[in-house]
Amino acid sequence: AGLRWRRGDAGPSRLVETAAMLMLASLLVSRPSYEHYPVVVVPLLLAGATAADSVARSPWFWAALVPQTAGFVFPYLEPSTRRAFKDVVTLTGLALV
Numbered sequence: 001a002g003l004r005w006r007r008g009d010a011g012p013s014r015l016v017e018t019a020a021m022l023m024l025a026s027l028l029v030s031r032p033s034y035e036h037y038p039v040v041v042v043p044l045l046l047a048g049a050t051a052a053d054s055v056a057r058s059p060w061f062w063a064a065l066v067p068q069t070a071g072f073v074f075p076y077l078e079p080s081t082r083r084a085f086k087d088v089v090t091l092t093g094l095a096l097v
Helices: 002-006 012-029 038-047 059-068 079-096
Strands: none
Touching: 002 012, 012 038, 012 079, 038 079, 059 079
């Protein structure tokens, strides 16, 4: 979030993307009781996809979402652990983008 804010470009995408990164970071620190928090954050990031320098145009953004696809499985993990691990990998990836 700090890197995004310091890029210094003008416009509303700077504020929206920085706010989304801060929401993702707060989720990683204190996990809320509901599992679908990315539904709040990811559309905000996708809304800025029309800008040339937006986060959603980065291939790393889409790579971070791969663990949430239906066919992606982490082997040797129990289903409950697998779900938590998928969430951690996705949210950490989105926070790093």
